Amino acid sequence: MTRKEQKEERRKAILMTALNLFVEKGYYDTKITDIAAAVPMSTGLMFHYFESKEVLLLELVKMGAEGTQALSSGPAAQAMADLPADQYLKGFLQQMFSFANEQPWVFNMFVLMGQVRRNGMPEEARKVAMAVNSIDFTAALIARGQMDGVFRAGDPILMSRCFWASVQGIMEEMAMDREMEAPDPEWLVSILKA
Amino acid sequence: MTRKEQKEERRKAILMTALNLFVEKGYYDTKITDIAAAVPMSTGLMFHYFESKEVLLLELVKMGAEGTQALSSGPAAQAMADLPADQYLKGFLQQMFSFANEQPWVFNMFVLMGQVRRNGMPEEARKVAMAVNSIDFTAALIARGQMDGVFRAGDPILMSRCFWASVQGIMEEMAMDREMEAPDPEWLVSILKA
DNA sequence: TCGTTCATTGAATATGTATTCAATATACAA
């Protein structure tokens, strides 16, 4: 393994460790020394890999943004694209909730993306997280579902925001208590159902 | 007005200002100087009223805990007590969402209580917020609704957690964007509906 | 009116933690 690869590995290790801690304890309560100790490496060395705590967060959020992009244009999305709208959303949630155990980092990434959108988070990362927009995409899906009569009447944008806010709330609850069972996706989709 | 009353007024002004800022910008991003400037008063004076930022948060959370207590045993609760379970929850949400504009501090208090429960918030305040438990109460309500056939099958505790996590998610979204319209309470209650 | 007490200020201090840095070890290339 070349030295460059080594470095890349280490970088990823830091990112994954930070992701865990940020979601577990919150960004502000996670100290650089906590991350360093968990990797493990010396605190000083952290700064050979990331020039600051904020940049580290930013890198994570960029990864999350790319991942979301990839997900919504990838083959899985295509395969689902012509399902009925409610089936599509149910499938998505099913997948996401199963990631909570099987691919915790994917799950954590989603939770982090939601958290970073909030007031009081570092500006730059926040902007990137805000730019990732599932709201409009889902709103279009909802409008389609309304045409087909599977979804109730209502402003699709508002419904989309409420749907994702609910999902975020539940994912944070799950992140806080890893023992918690996932809800039946049907429950959440019911928010939208006719 | 006596001097003691003056002081009490000032105390409340600080508490309300802090509540606003904590919800608006987040606890960690809200500096003592921010609160002082907003009241307005000198930063030093803050410490004649509250011995620390954490204690200030704690006071707010204690108020929130009492308020919740009062709400769930007060006359309004009694009046609702023999409504069908779904009507009860719908009424509660209706009220809460209307507070978003009419009594923002009540709304903010609810949002804060939810936020303080999260990892990374000051321990003492967190314990108090955690002790306020709508989960069990609502779970009982859900069980009743299941008997009556208005709610779907499922673990009432899990359903209760998911319901409140969704509500929290949406209230935080509303707190972030004060222009946002409130959802129809029916949407949220649908999470539980048969 | 005078003295005592409380309110108020803003600059000084303490503290926690992000960030830097000088020193050392390790890998690699010639």
Next chain:
DNA sequence: TTGTATATTGAATACATATTCAATGAACGA
């Protein structure tokens, strides 16, 4: 093997901000 670049360390520093404090002003009771 030797010299150069990179990785690594942990202690020193910088910085942000919570907290203290000495000084001043305002209210109140006697």
